[in-house]
Amino acid sequence: MREEIKESVLTIEQQRKITMSGVTSVDAFSETSILLTVNGKRVKIEGSKLKVLTFSEGSGNFAASGEVTLVKFGQQGKFLSRLLK
Numbered sequence: 409m410r411e412e413i414k415e416s417v418l419t420i421e422q423q424r425k426i427t428m429s430g431v432t433s434v435d436a437f438s439e440t441s442i443l444l445t446v447n448g449k450r451v452k453i454e455g456s457k458l459k460v461l462t463f464s465e466g467s468g469n470f471a472a473s474g475e476v477t478l479v480k481f482g483q484q485g486k487f488l489s490r491l492l493k
Contacts, residue, residue, distance in 0.1 A: 428471075437460050439459075453479050453480075
């Protein structure tokens with residue numbers, strides 16, 4: 409069965425608030441990083457004082473606050489292997 413690809417839009421406001429649509433799941437989060445799955449691929453958000461504000465699995469809308477310093481997109485397998493080394 410083929411996975412449906414949803415549109416994904418990423419917005420970062422003054423490096424303090426990040427919103428994203430098309431998020432399938434929030435896989436892990438801490439004050440320094442948030443791991444998301446978007447259309448079967450991993451997205452890693454890094455920064456400080458990060459907090460997940462909202463996530464709706466039904467709509468795929470996600471919001472977080474804190475100081476955002478990096479947003480990294482990668483394939484699921486390769487991304488995970490780099491995190492676990």
